[in-house]
Amino acid sequence: MGNIHLLPHTAFSLSRWDAFIAASPQRMVYAYSWYLEVVSPQWQALVLEEEGIWKAIMPLPVQKKWGLNVVQQPFYCQFLGIFTTSSVELTSVQTAFLEALSTHFRYVSSYSGRFLGEQLPPQFERQRCCTHLFPLDTPYPTLRQRYSPDRRMNLRRAQNFGWELQESREIAPLIQLFQENHAANIQGGVAETAYKLLRKVEEALRQQNAARIVYALKDGKIEAGALFAVHDQRIIYLFNAASPVGRKGNARTLLIDQLIQTYASSGYIFDFESPEKASIASFYASFGAQPEQYSVLHYNNLPFPLKQIQAYRRRKASPLV
Known part of the structure; x- marks a missing residue:
């Protein structure tokens, strides 16, 4: 496998980025550059490159807090994750991307994506969520x-x-x-x-x-x-x-x-973008929509006492289930 680089979005061609997303099996409107620039103007990316060819990319909604770059899922952007070419299995690169994420960032407040399998790198906490999909x-x-x-x-x-x-x-x-x-x-x-x-x-x-x-x-x-x-x-x-x-x-x-x-x-697929509220999820399911699982990841390697403060705030705001 090639090297995974952390890049600001100003370091590459946005048309190249959007063409990659459009051709990816995981493509999603939230991951295009024109969408990311609105919901996360300082977004960055992890890019897996082999001999000048992109094999997989991971958009990162980055913002500045306490003088640090931190990752936080923005409003109106239910999930992102890893996007691959059709020849690359997501499971073959997932661990490497998540390890790179925790190497480059000391704090991931929240990051949502379709991460496969039961085992993720142990430094991440995982909250399992569902959206509801209805194939038309x-x-x-x-x-x-x-x-x-x-x-x-x-x-x-x-x-x-x-x-x-x-x-x-x-x-x-x-x-x-x-x-x-x-x-x-x-x-x-x-x-x-x-x-x-x-x-x-x-x-x-x-x-x-x-x-x-x-x-x-x-x-x-x-x-x-x-x-x-x-x-x-x-x-x-x-x-x-x-x-x-x-x-x-x-x-x-x-x-x-x-x-x-x-x-x-x-x-087309009708995506109800379900919130984590039972009554609303039940309403969407009543159309015959089926749940699709995704994950919200958290990682906290902040210096004490910031680590304690942020862990407390997150537990209070959104307890893990």
Whole structure:
């Protein structure tokens, strides 16, 4: 195996990077340079190179803390991981990349990816998480039969509620819906910087023709909405919100169902990007979506007492399961 180098993203051609991601079996919208530059402007990469040819790459969302470069998974970027050529087995390079990660960085607050196998280098803590995937590989009537009976019933209720669905290029109403109906329920609140970042993410997706915003209106008023990222044969349910009227009328069920209808038989994958909340995961599973596991890694080799402080904060904020 060749050498793994740590490089700032300014050290290589971004078009070369994006071409590698596009050809990788693990390709994912989050890993393209134009997406990383929005969610992690200081991103770096581990690159496995053999005789001038890239064999595998690992994007790293890096930020500065306490005068150190640390790795932390950014908002609106569920997972990254290692991306290989079709001729390289992920399992053959995974350990080497993770060893390099812990060599170059003293603190990995969180790093998400599809890391295979039970054994990882012992210096890493691992939190197992799931997203939910729904392959759009058959005609819509067959896909709909995969919904649970309750989901089909709620879909009929939504269809009888009198919703008007409307595509839009404006994300502001969606953010306002979230601020008015969801933000207060999030522990610690939501910083304005998170909304600013979401606007930038949507703009970057739109420039790639990869953004779809759909609203549900009742009597001319927006009551629910969703932002979908559509890229590389994958539809990601990236952000959504609903008012009490939207929830009562099952508007989000209708929004999701309409996208499923549109892309039925396309071979796309609908990715619900599930949070670690049982009630939401259950809602997504009711569409017939199946869980896919990924891992969130943590590594702490900070000097004392920073190590103790950060370990305490992370346990308090998100206990390992």
